[in-house]
Amino acid sequence: MSPILKLVVQRLALGVLLLLAASVLIFVGTEILPGDVASAILGQGATEQALANLRIELGLNDPPVTRYFNWLFGVLQGDLGVSLSNRRDIAEAMSVRLSNTLFLAFWAAIIAVPLAILLGLVAVRYEGRWPDKVVSGATLATISIPEFLLGYIAMYFLAVQYRIFPSVANINASMSLGDKLNAIALPVLVLVLVVLGHMMRMTRAAILNVMQSAYVETAELKGLRSFTIIWRHAFPNAIAPVVNVVMINLAYLVVGVVVVEVVFVYPGMGQYLVDHVAKRDIPVVQACGLVFAAVYIGLNLVADIVSILANPRLRHPK
Amino acid sequence: MNDELRYLLARTAQGKHSRRAFLGRAGALGLTAAAANSLLATAVRAAGPQKGGNLVIGLVGGESTNSLDPALAASQVPYTYLRTSGDTLVNTTPAGDIEMRLAESIEASDDARIWRFAIRQGVEFHNGKSLTAEDVLRTMQRHSDEDSQSGALGIMRDIETMRTDGNVFEVTLRTPNADLPYLMTDYHLVIQPDGGFDNPADGIFTGPYKWVEDQPGVRHVLEKFENHWDSSLGHVNSVEILVINDATARNSALQSGQVALMNRVEPRTADFLARAPGVTIHSTPGRGHYVFIMHCDTAPFDNNDLRLALKYAIDREDMVDKILSGYGSVGNDMPINAAYPLFDETIPQREFDLDKARFHYEQSGHDGSPIVLRTSDVAFPGAVDAAQLFQQTAAQAGIPIEIRREPGDGYWSEVWNVQPFSASYWGGRPVQDQMYSTAYFSGADWNDTRFFNDRFDELLLAARAELDEVKRKAMYSEMGMIVRDEGGLICPMFNDFVDAQNETVEGWVTDPAGEMMAGFAAVKVWLNNA
C-alpha cells in the first residue's frame, strides 16, 4: 500500500472511531438531561394521568445500555427513530432540515471561500499598505460584531427600508432556485460576513508565514511579480492551513448558525435541534448531535486528507 | 359625502382601487385618517367578501415538534391551524354567545345534566367521508379516555357517559353544568373521522381548509375545501402559515409585505409598527392574564398578611404601561375581568399602596430573608421584566424579592405549579365557572395557588347548578372577593391580544375569545388584491 493511501485509510479509521465515541458521548449526555419528556410535550395544560400515559407509551423506562445499542443499530441501518413529540420519522423530518442547512451553507461557502482567499491574497500582496489595512480592518469588524446585530442591521436596511430582499428566509420544496436564492440572500450575506473575516485573516497569516520562506526570496530574486510569487510560490504551500481554516468555517456554517436561523426564521438544523431540546425530545437531539458530530469530523477528515495530498513529500515519495 | 369619494369608496371596497390611494385622496378631501378608515371598513363589509388569493400569516408559537394531532396541540400555531382546518360542535360569537357549528341544535335536560347535540347532516370530511354522530362520539371518547394525552382531558372529566342516538350525540354529566356548550368550543375538540383513533395526526377534518403541506415549526399550507358545508366561511383560495417566532422578524415580515397578518405584536413596538405604511394594529381585550402565583399552603406564603403585602406592593398601572405598553388593563388579583359574562363591576380595584404593603409585611412577621420569585420569558412575554419591576416596587415597601430566572425549557414542568412563587400565564376560559374550576377549586387539576377554601368550593358548585343569573352573579362576585383577598394570586394585568394586518386584508372582527379573531382569522378575512 502506498504510504499516502495508508495515511488516508488511517485517518478514515480514526474518523469512524471518533464518531463512534461521539455517539456514546451524545447518548450519555442526553440521557442525563434532567426534565421530563412527557410534561415538556404536553405543556402547561397536562394532567398527571395524561403525563403518566405518555411516559409509558414512549418507553422511557428501558435500561439505557439496551437503548444505546438499539439506537446505534438503528442508526447504522439509517433508522434514526421516531420523534417523541410528534411521532414523525426523524430521518425524514431531519433530511429536509439538513438539506436546507446544507443549501444555505453551500451558497454562503461558495461566496465566502473564494472571496476570503482572494482578499487574503490581496492583503498579502499589499501587506502593510492601505488595501491590506482596509481589508483587515473590515474583516476585523465583521468578526467582532455579534451575528444577531449583523442580521438585524441587514434586515433593517435591505428588507424593511429598501425591500430588496425578504426578511424571512422561508424556503420550501415548491420554490424555484431563483426564489430560494432570493429568500436566503440575507442569511447568506450575514453568514458570509461572519466567516469571511476568520478565513481571510487565517489565509493571510498562512501565506505571510510562507512568505518568510527562502524559496519565496528565491522567487523574488528571479524578478517575478509580487502577485505571481504569492500565487505560484506561496499559496500552494499554504494550502494545508488554508484548507484547515476553510473546513472549520464550513463546519461552522453547518452546525453554528442557530442565531442566524432564529433571526431570519430559516428552517434549518439549528432551530430544529433547539426546538427539540426544549421538548426533551431525546431521539431527535441525539440524531442532530450525531449529524453535527459527523459533519464536523467529516470536514476535519477532509482537511486532514487534503493536507496529506497537498504535501509533495507524501504525494511523491522518494 | 361627495361623489368622488363615494365612487372611490366603492371601487376600493371592490378591490379595484388601492387602499392607500384612497386614504390619500380622502385626506385631500378633508377626511381624517380614522374617519376614512372606518368609512372604508363599513363600505368593504357592505361590498361583501372578495374571493380568492393566497393569505400568508406570520405566527409566533410554532415548534418543529408540533403535530397535527389535535390532542397534542398546545401553542398558537396549532391553535390557528386547527381552527382553520377543523370544526367543533359549537363556537362562541364575538359577542360571547353560542353559535352552532357541527351541532345543529342543542337540548339540555332541566337539571342541565343531560345534553343532546343534534349533528348537522351533509357534512363531509376532507377525505370524502360523511360526518356522523358516531364520529363525534369517537372523537369525544378519544379526548376523554383516561389513557389519552389530550389537552382537553381536564374539561372532559365531568362527563359520566356518552352515546349516540341516531344523529344525536348525547352527554350525561356527573354534576349539572349550565356551561357545557362553552366547554365544547375548546379547540382540541375538532371532530375527526372515527375520532382519529387510526391516525390522529392525518390532518383529516371537516373545516373550510384542507391540508396541503405540513412542516412543523416552519410552514403550514392549506387550501380551500370546496365541499365545506358553510359557504359563508373561507374566502381565500389558500392559507399559508409561516412560523416566525422572532418578534423583530415578524414585524419585518409584515412591513416588507411577506405576510399579510401576524399575531402577538410586541406591545412596545406596536406604535412603531403602526406607523409603517398600510399596517393596522388590532388590539383585542381578552381574558388572558399575566400573574404571579403563591402557594397558599407553603411558607412563607401560608401567611395571608404576606400575600396581601405582596399584592399591595405591585404597581399595576406601571406594569400595564411598561410591560404591555398600554395594550391591556389592570388586574384585580382575581382571574376574572369584564370580558366574562356575569362579571361584577362593583368589586373595588386593588391599588398600589406601599403603606399597606409595609403594614401587612410587618404583620406577617416575615424574617426578612429574600423571597425567591421564579420567572422566565416563557411564563408570559416580559415576565422577567415584570418581575424586575415588582422587585423594585416591593423593595420600596421593604420587601426583599430575589428573582431567579429559570430555563425556559421545563418551566411548565419544574417551576410552575411546583415552586411556591412563580410567574405564570392563564389564557382565560369562556365562562367564570370553567376558570374557577380549572384552577381555584380545591380539587382542581391545576390548583396552582394551592387554594383550599370551603366557602369558595361550596359557592362554585352552587353557582354551576344555579340557573338564575342574578343569583349566580352574586355568587361569582363573592367568589371573586374571596380569591382577591385570601387567594395566592397576584394578578397585575390582563393582556390584550395585539395582532396586525397590512392593507391587503379585509373583514377583521375583534373576538375576545382569543387572538387572531379567536383563531378564525384565516377563515373569515379576505384579500382585497386577490
Place this chain on the structure above:
Amino acid sequence: MRMPLSAMIGLFFTALYFLAAIFADFIAPYGMAEIVGGVWDPISREHWLGTDNIGRDLLTRMIYGGQTTIFVATMATLLSFSLGSVLGFTAAVIGGWVDQALSRFVDLLMSIPSLIFALVVLSVMPVTVLVLVLVMGILDSTRVFRLSRAVAVDITVMDYVEAARLRGEGNVWIIFREILPNALSPLVAEMGLRFIFAILFISTLSFLGLGVQPPLADWGGIVRENREGIVYGIPAALVPAFAIATLAISVNLVADWVLTRTTSLKGGRGG
C-alpha cells in the same frame, strides 16, 4: 517601534471599558436596577443614553452590563487558559498514551458544536455566573489545549528542554519553568482572541435568553431585553450591541499589536 494608532485606539477603548467595569459603583449615575423613567425614553440630560425597556437608565445598565460581560468573559478565558494550557503542556511533555488520550478526548469534545453544547447544558441547568463561566471556560479550553499542545511540542524538542530532562528535572519544572515562559507570547495573543470569542459567546447566549440572572445586566442581555427596538433605532438595543463590537474590535487590535511585537522580538528573518 512606536505604538501604532490602531493599537492606541484599541488600548483606549479596552481600558475605558475595563475601568468603567471596575469602577461601576462610582461612576454609574443611578442604581443598577433602579427604575427612573418611562419605556425607551429618548436621550436627555438626565439619561445620556436614554432608558431601557422598563425605564432604567441605559448608561447605568451599560456600565453594570459591561462589568458582568467583562467579568464573565475574563473568568471564562482565565479558566480556559489555566485548564487548556496546563493540560496541553502536560500532553506535550509526557507524550505517549497520556497525549493520545487527552488529544482524542479533546477532538471528541470539539466534534460537538460548542454553541449547541452550551444550549443543551444551559437550558437544563440554572444559569448562574458560575455555571456560565464553567461552561464557557471548559468549552473554550479545548481550543487552548490544542494551541498550547502545538506550541509546547515545538518547545519540547528544544535542546534546553532536553538539557533539563538530562539534569533530571521533573515534569512540573519542565512545564512551568521551561515551557510556560516560552509559550507565553503566542498564548497571550491567543488569549486576546479567546477573550473576544468569550465576549461574543456570552452575548450570544444572553441574546438567546441563557445569560445571567436579572436584574443583573450584561450587554447581550440588554440587547435581548430591548431587541424589538433594534430595527426602530432604539438606543437601548443598539448601544450594547455596538459596545460588544467595539470591545471585541479593540481587544483584537491590541492582540494584533502584541502578536506583531512578539514576532518582531524574534528579529524576523534576515542575516
Place this chain on the structure above:
Amino acid sequence: MAETLLEVKNLRIEATAYPPGEPPQEIVIVHDCSFTLEKGRVLGLIGESGAGKSTIGLSAMSYGRGGVRLTGGEVRLNGREIRSAGPGVLRSVRGREVTYVAQSAAAAFNPAKRLMEQVIEATLHHGLMGRAEAEKRAVDLFRQLDLPEPESFGRRYPHQVSGGQLQRAMTALALCPKPDLVVFDEPTTALDVTTQIDVLAAIKRAIQETGVAALYITHDLAVVAQVSDEIMVLRHGRMVEHGTTRQIIEDPQEDYTRALVSVRSIEHEEKASAAPILTVEGVTARYTGLARDVLSEITVEIAPGQTLAVVGESGSGKSTLARAITGLLPPTAGKISFAGRTLTPKLEDRPREDLRELQMIYQMADVAMNPRQTVKTIIGRPLEFYFGLRGRARDERIQELLDEIELGKGFADRYPAELSGGQKQRVCIARALAAKPKLIICDEVTSALDPLVADGILKLLLKLQKDEDVAYLFITHDLATVRAIADSIAVMYQGKVVRYGPKSQVLSPPFDAYTDLLLASVPEMRLGWLEEVIENRRMESAGN
C-alpha cells in the same frame, strides 16, 4: 582592460534592530563599502557572521533581506545605477542579469514544484528563451554539474534529491538565464565535507565554462581560495582587506586577515591511555518505527580527563551515540558503564548522581538555553538541583563559574539573547561544569561558531579539562577540531565505528577507504588544492 560589470561605491546599508527590552534602533550594518568586479571574474567575500558579507552580496541585486535597507552610495550593474531604481527595473535585472544561489538549497527550492519548473522559471519569465530551449539548457546544465540522469532530473521534486544535488540544481537555476553575475551565498556551508568538495568542483567548473562573473560569499577562507580570483575580507560591516586570492592567502597585510589565515593554532598532546571512566560495549540502537539500526555494535571507551572525538558526516550516528549514552534513546543491546557503574538504559531510571556526573553541551547554544532565563538562573539551577545551594552560596559559586569561563561579573543578569555566540557557548559550558561532572558530551559545540571564536572555546575546554580533570566525548564533523583536541578518535560511518584508536594511530596511514576520503576532503588553505584532489580522485577511479 576588462569591462566593468559591477561597481559598488560608498555603499551604506542599514537595518532596524530590536534589542530585547529596549526600543528598536537603527543600526548601520555596512559602512562605506566600495569595490568593482569585472566581467568573468570571481570575487570572494569573506568574514565572520555579522560581517555583512551576505548583505553586500545581495546588494548586487539591490535586495535587502528582512528589514535591511540600502541607504547610501551606488550600485552600478552594467553601467546602470540599481540601488535607487524602482521595482520595475529591479524585476528586469533580477533573474536575468544577476542571479542568486542560496546557502540552503533545500529551503530555497519550493517544495511544491518540480525542479525543472523552478530552474527555468526566471528564463521563461524574462522571455529569454522558449520553454523547449530553456529545458534543453537546463538539462545541459544538469549534465555539466554532474547531476544524475540529467534528462529526467528536472522531473523530480526537491525532497526527492540529496542536499548536494539540490545545491547543484540551485546553481543550474542561477546559470540557466545566462546571467552576467551570479551571487553564491555560502553554497557549500550546509553540506557534509565529502559532498562539499564535489559541489565546489562542479560550481568552479560551471563558472569557468560559462564565463560568468560571480560573488562568492563564505566564512571559510580555504573554500573561497579554491574558486575566486580576488578576495575581500570584511569585518563588522567594513572592508578589511581586498586583494588577489594569492596575495590574501600568502601575504595578508592586516592582522585580522592574518588571524583568519593562521587559525587553528591549538596543539594538544595526546595523553596516555588509562582505565576508562566510560565504556560503551556493543551498543545497538534504533528509533521506534524505523526498520534499521542507527547504531550497531558500538564499542568505545574514554579515560578520565581525556577526550574521545567521534567524527563522521551527518547521519553517521555520532549524535545518536550521545543520545544512547545519556539515556534519551535506550539502546536495544549492549552495555554502558560509567565510573564503574552500569548505566540503566533509560534516562528516567538513572539516579541523580549519574545524571550529575554526565553532562552535555549542545551545538546550538541559542536553543540550549531557555531564552526566558537569565544566565544566573541557567547556571544556578544545577547548583540548586544537585547540591542544594541557595542564596549567597549559590551566587558565589555562579561567580566562580563565570570567572572560570572568562566572563565578567555583569553577565549573571543577562538573558541569552544579549550574549554573542561564543559567550552563549561559554555559559553552556559553565552550566555543565556547575554539576561537577566526570564526563561532558560535547555535540558539535564549535560548528556553529566563527573560526576565531571556536578556537577560543576549544582552548577554554582544554584548560577546563586540565583544571577539573573532566573527560570529553567530543562529537564533530570537523577534522581540524579533532586534530586540535582529541586523545583518541572514533570515525563513524553509517552507524558503525569504522576506525577507532589513539589519535596518532587513527590519523596515520594506512587508512581505510572512508577515513581516507574524509581526510582528503578537508579543504586546505592553498591555491590549487581543489584541482589536486579532483585529479587524484579521477585517477583513483580510473585506476579501479
